[in-house]
Each structure stands twice: as structure tokens, then as C-alpha cells.
Amino acid sequence: MDLDKVKQTFILEARELLAAMEEALLGIEEDLNPGESINAMFRAVHTIKGSAGLFGLDPIVRFSHTVESVMDRVRSKQISLDPTLVSLLLECHDHLASLITSTQEGVEETPESHEGSQRLLNQLIPYLEGNGVIESTPVRVAAQPSGASEGGWNECWHLSIRFGPDVLRNGMDPLSFVRYLGTLGKIVHLASVVEKLPRGEDYDPETCYLGIELDLDTDADRQTIEDVFEFVREDSEIRLLPPHSKVEEYIAFIRAMPEDERFLGEILVAGGCITTKDLEEALRTQKAETLEDGVIHGRLIGTILIEDQAVPPPVVAAALDKQKKFQDRQAQEMKVVKVQADKLDRLVDLVGELVIAGASANAMAVQVHEPRLLEATTIVNKLVEEIRDNALSLRMVQIGDTFNRFRRIVRDVSQEMGKSIELELHGGDTELDKTIVEKLSDPLMHIVRNAIDHGIESLEVRRARGKPDTGSLSLNAFHDSGSIVIEVADDGGGLNKAKILKKAVERGIIREGAELSDAEITSLIFEPGFSTAEAITKLSGRGVGMDVVRQNIDELRGSIELESYEEAGTTLRIRLPLTLAIIDGFRVGIGTASYVLPLDLVIECLDLGPFLESEENHLINLRGEVLPFLRLREIFRMPGEPPTRERVVVVQYGETRAGLVVDRLMGEFQTVIKPLGNLFKQVRGVGGSTILGSGEVALILDVPQLIQLASEPSSGLRRRPATHLPPTHS
Amino acid sequence: MAESMQLATRPAQPPATRGEEKVANQFLTFSLGGEVLGMEIRFIREILQYGGITEVPLTPAAVRGVMNLRGAVIPVIDLAVRFGRPSAPVDRRTCIVILEVEEGESTTVMGIVVDYVREVLDISDTEIEPPPTFGNTLRTDFIRGVGKIGRRFVLLLDVERVLSAEELASSDPAF
Secondary structure, eight states, rough: OOHHHOOOOOHHHHHHHHHHHHHHHHHHHHSSTTTHHHHHHHHHHHHHHHHHHHTTEEEEHHHHHHHHHHHHHHHHHHHOOHHHHHHHHHHHOOOOHHHHHHHHHTTOOOOOHHHHHHHHHHHHHHHHHSSOOOOOOOGGGGGGGOTTTTTTOOEEEEEEEOOTEEETTTTTHHOOOOOOOHHHHHHHEEEEEEEOOGGGOOOOOTTEEEEEEEEEEOOOOOHHHHHHHTOOOOOOEHHHHHHOOOHHHHHHHHHTTSSOOOOOHHHHHHTTOOOOHHHHHHHHHHHHHHHHHHTTTTOOOHHHHHHTTTHHHHHHHHHHHHHHHHHHHHHHHHOOOOOOOHHHHHHHHHHHHHHHHHHHHHHHHHHHHHHHHHHHHHHHHHHHHHHHHHHHHTTTEETHHHHHHHHHHHHHHHHHHHHEEEEEEEOOTEEEEEHHHHHHHHHHHHHHHIIIIISSHHHHHHTTTOSSSSSSEEEEEEEEEEEEEEEEEEEEEOHHHHHHHHHHHHHTOOOOOOOHHHHHHGGGGGGGOOOOOSSSSSOOOOSHHHHHHHHHHHHHHHHEEEETTTEEEEEEEEESSSSSEEEEEEEEEEEEEEEEEEEEGEEEEEEEHEEEETTTTTEEEETTTEEEEHHHHTTTTSOOOOOOOOOOEEEEEETEEEEESSSEEEEEEEOBBBBGGGTTTOTEEEEEEEOTTTEEEEEEOOHHHHHEEEHOOOOOSSSOOOOOOOOOOO | OOHHHHHHHSSOOOOOSSSSOEEEEEEEEETTTEEEEEEEEEGGEOOOOOOOOEEOOOOOOTTTEEETHHHHHEEEEEHHHHHHHHHOOOOOOOEEEEEEETTTTTTEEEEEEESSEEEEEEGGGGGGEESSSSOOOOGGEEEEEEEETTEEEEEEOOHHTOOOHHHHSSSSOOO
16 A cells, blocks of 8 residues: 555645645736636645545645635635735645645644634635535536436436556555545445456456446536546546536537547447447447458548437537547647656766766777777767756756745735835746756845845835835846856845945954955955844844855855945846756866866967066956966966966956966866865865866866956955965966 | 765664674774774775875865765875874875765765775774873874784774864865
């Protein structure tokens, strides 16, 4: 019995449904035509209720039933969805989510959760009033009883269930479905179908051979009944026949059939349009024609049925349409495959190894000068490159989902702060490595909360400054030269430089009277223990804010830029690498060691000699542009003399360019980034390592840090080489 | 890589127990600067010939560099320098002992450079004396105890202490 596994599926699905519900709720306030969103919400709660019922999770069933009833009244426009109700429903969403979480932890109900349910239910009850008991949801059009006296031969739903052979193995008890159906209404008649049951030794006790035909007298709608079979729907055949079926209704019925691939004839029989006899005859005709022709082209059953006048053409057309729709739908569903994240990570790891092994084979082929071998390894490497790109793209996810979560946060936080804020989202389809997206959500949360709390001013201040009452906050994501940029912009008060300076002196971060550039002042807010909020609020200002953000971004090999205009707003720009695992590298040599630069950041390579502008100030003249440079040999305090012909690699990161002086240029190659571990955390200028084709380890240079070293020689904030090093050259 | 990953996830073996009351631990003994030292075998993953080390600039002197252990990049510690002695010249017997050290939640795999590896010895707890408090060239907190083997003595190292990543990273950079 692997019920746990099925339960996991339920939990996973419930989470997705809840996410859909939240999104719908948040969208509704701006939605001019909220019908679809309301339906989506209703369906979500409804499905959760149905599935929870299967597991006997009564607290969830009870609670979601009431929520569903309220939503149903919204759906049928008996009550309107005002902001208060939206807030209440959002709370219900949160509560449902917490119920699901405790289910996952194996706790069905705690006193707190019971209390929570009760409190929310009490709030929901007023919305149900006017109709007393709302026990059943309205029956949908397809199953609408029309002229109840007609076709009185069938007051009940007829259910035809053929369980799949694996139902028992999947941990399902067929009886539990019958039992649950009993809670929806009265089971009038039940017959078990055991024709599939084999004799004697062919019988496998773990295989399910059972089928059930039953008549159910219920007010529940089709969806509710279908949902009972949620967990066996895939491999079982479930057929529903609504009560009071009339000829015209069959068309509608066929359209509304459960999505089960089945033979057209069977659809018609199940729909009651034709009898089994009609079908048999039609089948016989088709078979006969097939035999005559000797080929299986015959006439389609649909054609036979019409020509033989078994069913009117519109019914067949509807059934065919239905079949086609099902196929289209199936094709669409096949486009998405859910894969466990760790399997994907393992694949990417292996591809990483493959890249290294490929590079080493190639290096070997070059060494032995065997053209055919070289050709073969070149082809292999090309394929490996493609596999790498594909494997990495598997891990890419759109940042939109992360962005969407901020709708809720901005809504809640701004309400709490009594500020009116509009959130704009751009570039939600920008793709980022899954790991990065996951690690990004916390820092982004911090930044957004900061923007709402400290950035956007109170209404009075905004009016005094002549700004619109509603503050604006925007999240924007886009690609920019080999990295991804995520911008958080607000139109708030901006950073108050005088205040920052004062605070930094108070907190002992800088000395009194220190001369700092604007950029240096704004970057002070990223220093540990810095917080400018005069009052510590619930949301931010615990002094663990921005330095943690910076740390998180650093760990992702990213950087933060800050642009702020007093009284006009702040834009925070996070720049991140596309992926964490593999990069195209450019290898350079210094002495006997070799280092790797990320190729994306390399602009060009030149000889130092002709471009040298000033040795003392470490400047080169690049066709009129003066760039700072630094000698890696000096920075890394390498022993030995530089060669007479030194090379410069011009690198660019963000807006800054600099030259890195090295001994040798060794060309491009693909490389897998290997972390260096805690021991090397404090090493500046080295970001990671990689394994060369020869098996040797090469260090990957951290270009942003090096550029910082090269371009800000006077900043007193960061750790730097303790002494000025004498220039070493011949 | 597959192999090394498997090894990496394997938990450190508890000390081998033999009999009820007499608990024997196995120790790997090795030579460093003419002295015989030992460490518990449960930390040790493998022993490799010296080679393939890449220096990392601006690191403490005790950090010899990094090496490629079947696809994983691991740090290599110069044990002599860690003990405040001059680094020994590399010869054909110089070895890198690969160890797995747990520190808090995480497990670190690292290599240490030793002059040469001697043998594996069984030393029961009753034959281990507490470390002497003076007369040592080693920091006393680096020593777990002194093992008696017949008439010889072996200094048994406290591996976790000696290879504490925190302490290694914060020691003075090499100049």
C-alpha cells in the first residue's frame, strides 16, 4: 500500500491549485471581466475538496466546502466580490495552504488549525445567508434536469466504472470510492462486473479485475462525481450518464464526456444515443467491409452509423468533434513533463563531467597528431556542446512566477503600511537558472519590502512633494551582455545621503569627516549593521537587511548597483550570471599557472607595450579611451619576472572596463565551475575553479572583484593589499 | 566522478569495535619531519602520490593549493607548515592523504601532505595516554593522546582540530 505516494500527489496538486487560486484572486481586482478567474478559483477549491474527501481529510473537506459555497454564490452573481471578500478569501487560501502543509507533516488537525477554520468559517457565513443551507452546487447545463417528468425512467446518475489493473497496486481501495459516492447521495442500485476475473493460476491477487455499474441518486454535479475518481481516472474507465437524458441533450452530453480515449461507438452507446444492438450491427458492417476489401480502410463507424441511420448526423459530428478535441488536448498536455529537480541536477552534473572528459580527449588528440582521431573528437565535442546547452536550458525557468508572488506581498504590505502602491511587472518571461531563481526570492523580498517601507513615502509626504497618491513599484528582468539584470524601481523618496552618512558614522562604519563619492555613500547601506529607518517597523529595519541581500547576491556570483535620486526614487539593479554550472572560459597564463576568465566579460586582447599610457598610474590608452589596468602577477604576489611582451585582456562588467595584464593568452574553452569551498572564501579575485583537459585545476578569476580592485584604488571600505607594490618589470 | 561522489556521501565509519570491554581503534601512522604521527583511520579515504597541485594565491601558507580528486576540487594542506615548521622538500615518497572531516553540518574533503606513510596500527583505548602538557613541539590541542606500541610512542592527532577550516582560513596569508 503506497498511499503516501498518492497523498504526495494530492499535496502537490493542491499546492498548484492554491497557487492558481491566489493568482486568480489577486488578478480579480484589476480584471474587468473576472468570470474566468472566479471559475478558476471555484474549480481549484472544488478539486481540493474532492481529493481531500478521498483521503478522508475531514477538516479540509469541511472548510473548503464552505469556501466553495461562497465562491459559488459569487459565481452565480448572488453576491459581489468586494475587496473585503477578496481579503477574506485570501486568508482562506492561506489557511487551506496551512492545512495542506500540516497534512503533509502527518497532522490532520491541531487545536490552532481548528480554531483558524472556525474563525474564518464564521466570517464566511454572512456571505451564505439569504439561502440558508447551501448544500449542493448547482447542476451544470449539461446535466440540467429539463422537464423532470420526461424520461422518468432514470432519476439517477448511472456510473460505469472499470478499475484499471493497477488500482490495488497503487494503493487504492475500490470500495472507498463506493463509500465516498455514498456521501454524495444514495446508491440505488449496484452491480459488480467480474467478467475479467481469470480462473485458477492466472489469477494475480495484486491485480484488480473489478468493474462496477451503479445508479446514484444525488444532487451533486458531474464535476463532483468525476472528482471522486480523480486518482484512478488515468488507468480506469469511468463513464457517467446524467439523469433525465433526452435526445437533444445527448449532444451536449457527448461534449461533456470525461476525457477518456475511447471508441466512437462506445461514446454513443454510453451516451444512450444508440443501443448496444445498434453498435454491434454497425461494428459488424464495418468488419464485413474490411474483410471484403482485405484492407482496413472500410468506412468509419461514424459514417456507417449515419448511413445506416442509427444516429442523426449532428450527434456523430459532436462525438467526432469531441474525439478530436481530446486528441488536441492530449497533444498539448504531452508538451510538459514534470521531472524531479534532483534528477535534473544530476544530469547537469554529468554533462559537466562530459564536458571535461571531452576537452581532455580533444587535448589528447591534438597531442598525438592523428587527423582522423582529431576529427572524431571535434564532432563529439560539438555534440557535447549541444547537449550542454540543452541540459542547461532544462534548468532554466521563467522568473515570472517569482515576480507574481510579489503581487500578494505588495498588496499585503502596502495595506498594512496604509500606503497605496501599484506594482508593475516586466520581463516575467526572462529565463534564469532554477537554482538562481530559488536563491533570489529571499533577497528580492527584502528589497521589495524595503522599497515599500522606506522607499515610498506616506500619502502626506507624497502630496506635499506633488507626486501622485499611488506610489509605483516596478520589477523588471532582462538580458544584458551575458548576464541577467533584475531591476527593482520605486518612485519614492530616494536615499537621503546626509542621513546615510550620519548613520554610518554613528554605527562606526566610517570615520567622521571621511570623503566619499556618491556611489560609495549609497553602497554604505549594504554594510553590516546598517539601517536607516528611524523607527524599526515590523517589516524591515532589523539591521539585517541589505548586507544579507548583498551576501546572497555575492553567493550567486552577482552584483548590485544602486541608483538613487533624492525625492525622485531609487532603482536597484541586480546583475546575475545566466547559469551557475558551466561557462565559456578564456584561459590566460601567469608564470607556470593558468587562470580562467569568463569569456562573456572579455572584450578584446592586446599587447601592453604599444597601449601603455602610464606605468605609475596603471593606465592604458585604448584608442583614446583611458582604462585602468592591473597586473595579476602583482595582485597575486607571484614570484618571478614577467616576460618582455606582456598581454592585456580588456574586460567589462556592467558599465566598467579595465585591463588585466597577464603573461600569456591561451585561448577559449568550455569549463565547468567547481566551487572552492569555505577555506577559500576570503580569497579576493578568485571566484571558483575548473578542471582542465589535463586534469589540472585552474582558478576562475572573479572579474567584478578585480575590476573593483583596479578602478577604486582609494575607497577606504574594503579589504585590499596592505602595501603598495613596487612595479616589477624589466 | 560517480565514484568520488559516492565516497563523498558515505558517512564516516565509527571506530571498529572488538570485544565488549576492550575497544581498539585503528590508526594510520606516517612520518612528518622525522616524527611519527598517527590519526584515526575513520577520517581517511585514500592515499595518493604527491602531484597535480594548483597553488591558490593569497591564501594562508598552510594551504598548499587545490587538486583534482576525480572531478572534485579539494584543498590540500601542508601539515608541516600547519604545525609551524618549514615545508619539507617533495620526494618520491611524499604523499597526499585524503581525509573526510565533518565540521558542524558539512563534510569537507581535503588532502594533507606528509613525508611518507608507514602503517596501520590497532591501538586500544587502554593503551592511549592523555597528551603531555609540555615538552612538545606541537600545539597541545592538536594532540588527542599518545599511543603506546611496545616501547614506541606515537603522537595521535586530533584531526578535527588540526584541520579546522575556520582556523585554517583565518590564519595569516602567505607573504
